Amino acid sequence: MTCPSCNQTASSFLRSAFSLQGVSFSKSIQGYFKCQNCATLLRVTSFGKLFWLFFVSTAIVLALFVLLVPRILSIFGAGATEVIWIILVFFTVFVLQFGTWKFGHAERVDTDTTSTTNAST
Ligand SMILES: [Zn+2]
Numbered sequence: 001m002t003c004p005s006c007n008q009t010a011s012s013f014l015r016s017a018f019s020l021q022g023v024s025f026s027k028s029i030q031g032y033f034k035c036q037n038c039a040t041l042l043r044v045t046s047f048g049k050l051f052w053l054f055f056v057s058t059a060i061v062l063a064l065f066v067l068l069v070p071r072i073l074s075i076f077g078a079g080a081t082e083v084i085w086i087i088l089v090f091f092t093v094f095v096l097q098f099g100t101w102k103f104g105h106a107e108r109v110d111t112d113t114t115s116t117t118n119a120s121t
Pocket residue numbers: 003004005006007008010035036037038039040
């Protein structure tokens with residue numbers, strides 16, 4: 001993801017996956033983050049087509065797994081099924097994090113739009 005303010009990479013994948021990137025948790029899950037170079041407040045506003053491809057394919061994998069649970073249970077047993085499920089969930093989270101980081105489009109957020117609207121014109 002490129003920062004629209006400084007045209008540098010706004011965040012590394014590890015930073016986006018394992019930190020709140022300079023905002024509160026509630027802001028973070030809404031897609032807000034701060035650029036690692038210039039600390040501009042940004043928000044993920046849209047995703048590229050590849051992100052949705054990622055999203056749909058992981059959803060299909062999860063759905064298939066859920067459908068196949070009775071079979072997997074009978075073949076591998078409850079313990080192994082649980083492990084596979086946890087791996088799948090982690091994988092899904094990872095893929096979505098990666099998709100957001102790689103294909104997300106960030107836009108600048110003006111934090112004080114109400115106070116600067118009159119001053120700028
Ligand atoms: Zn920046």
